[in-house]
Amino acid sequence: MVVFGLAIALAVAEIVVRVLYPPMEVEVSRVDYTRDAGKIKSFGKLGADEIDGYPDQALYIMTPAGKRMLPNSVVKIRHHALSGRDITIRVNSFGFRGPEIPETKTRSRILFLGDSVTFGDFMAEEETFVHLVGAKLGRDDFDVDTINAGVGSIGMENELAILLDTGFAAEPDVVVLDFYLNDAEPSPGVWIARPPAWLRWSALAGLVYSTVSKVDGKKGDFATGAEFERWKTEMEGRFAKEADRSRDSRVFRAKALSSFRDWGSAWSRDAWSERLEPCLKAFKKACDARGVAFVVVCFPVRAQVEAEAPHDFPQKTMGGLCGELGIPYLDLLPKLREMFKSGGGKVFYDQCHPTPRTAAAIADWITEFLERTEAERLRRKASGKETRK
Numbered sequence: 001m002v003v004f005g006l007a008i009a010l011a012v013a014e015i016v017v018r019v020l021y022p023p024m025e026v027e028v029s030r031v032d033y034t035r036d037a038g039k040i041k042s043f044g045k046l047g048a049d050e051i052d053g054y055p056d057q058a059l060y061i062m063t064p065a066g067k068r069m070l071p072n073s074v075v076k077i078r079h080h081a082l083s084g085r086d087i088t089i090r091v092n093s094f095g096f097r098g099p100e101i102p103e104t105k106t107r108s109r110i111l112f113l114g115d116s117v118t119f120g121d122f123m124a125e126e127e128t129f130v131h132l133v134g135a136k137l138g139r140d141d142f143d144v145d146t147i148n149a150g151v152g153s154i155g156m157e158n159e160l161a162i163l164l165d166t167g168f169a170a171e172p173d174v175v176v177l178d179f180y181l182n183d184a185e186p187s188p189g190v191w192i193a194r195p196p197a198w199l200r201w202s203a204l205a206g207l208v209y210s211t212v213s214k215v216d217g218k219k220g221d222f223a224t225g226a227e228f229e230r231w232k233t234e235m236e237g238r239f240a241k242e243a244d245r246s247r248d249s250r251v252f253r254a255k256a257l258s259s260f261r262d263w264g265s266a267w268s269r270d271a272w273s274e275r276l277e278p279c280l281k282a283f284k285k286a287c288d289a290r291g292v293a294f295v296v297v298c299f300p301v302r303a304q305v306e307a308e309a310p311h312d313f314p315q316k317t318m319g320g321l322c323g324e325l326g327i328p329y330l331d332l333l334p335k336l337r338e339m340f341k342s343g344g345g346k347v348f349y350d351q352c353h354p355t356p357r358t359a360a361a362i363a364d365w366i367t368e369f370l371e372r373t374e375a376e377r378l379r380r381k382a383s384g385k386e387t388r389k
Contacts, residue, residue: 053081055089055121065165066158067151071095082122082349089121094166097148098125105171108144108379113159114178117299117352118150127356132363143379155185156279173377174293177283181263181301181314184271231268232260248308255303263301266314277321284325293377296322297366300333302351305340328373335365
């Protein structure tokens with residue numbers, strides 16, 4: 001009777017947890033700018049009017065919830081270290097690059113999340129593909145605002161934290177995740193709870209595991225140097241068994257291993273299963289809960305674009321996950337490979353950051369993608385053929 005009663009109690013508890021506490025694999029801290037105001041102001045050149053080279057010291061703040069940009073700031077960069085140009089960056093009250101977002105929403109909004117490739121601190125605001133997508137959609141009779149929530153040198157976890165912290169407050173209709181190959185980089189503001197496989201079927205067990213882990217002070221799957229080394233070992237073992245022994249493949253695999261703590265980690269199956277996949281599911285879940293469309297655009301590294309073969313393991317992996325989850329997906333690698341082969345100018349400034357010419361082409365491809373997948377969510381102008389009810 002005792003065992004039977006205990007089984008009934010656990011079954012009831014399981015039902016209650018499934019109803020009241022749906023399983024969340026990712027938990028995210030929030031930024032309290034009021035609480036952290038003293039810490040923010042203590043930074044050396046933070047908020048400086050002008051700075052040489054890179055804007056990092058003037059724009060970025062480290063908060064308990066991860067890396068952010070200083071809200072309500074304007075910074076002029078002299079001789080940017082990447083493009084060699086003078087660039088002015090304005091940051092609105094949300095901590096996003098660009099103009100202030102109106103309190104009253106009158107147009108559809110597309111929020112872009114990403115790292116420095118999206119942020120584009122090395123080019124003028126009007127040259128970034130985020131701005132250009134808005135302009136191109138406008139010419140196609142869509143009445144939209146595009147919002148640049150990119151932050152330099154962050155990963156998918158930090159991007160998720162920004163979405164939940166301030167992104168949804170901007171009331172987007174569509175969220176675009178600009179995925180780059182080093183996005184396995186962790187964020188101190190994100191906690192991924194991954195109980196043992198034999199416990200994952202139970203919402204109750206997951207809740208207990210998550211609670212006990214936090215009480216014990218554990219950081220879930222927060223990446224450490226040891227974790228990256230484990231991922232790298234897994235990748236090295238897989239590479240050693242690769243059948244393709246062509247010079248191009250051998251050279252590329254060597255580059256991926258030497259750049260593992262950067263873009264090379266995207267070739268680790270463990271990095272995908274332990275970090276990127278749970279985070280992608282959390283993005284989808286958060287957007288679905290708010291009735292917001294979620295799409296993914298995958299950006300390649302220069303080594304993929306210029307190699308003889310595409311070496312597209314990360315793109316195929318992300319494409320497969322997006323297919324399983326019903327997420328519209330755009331892979332830029334084939335288009336950029338075609339662009340590189342056709343010549344006509346430099347494609348990247350370095351290993352991943354596009355030149356203005358490339359950014360304009362990327363804007364064209366993203367615009368076509370959004371018009372194909374999200375037209376019903378984007379409001380047409382009054383002069384257009386359609387209107388959104």
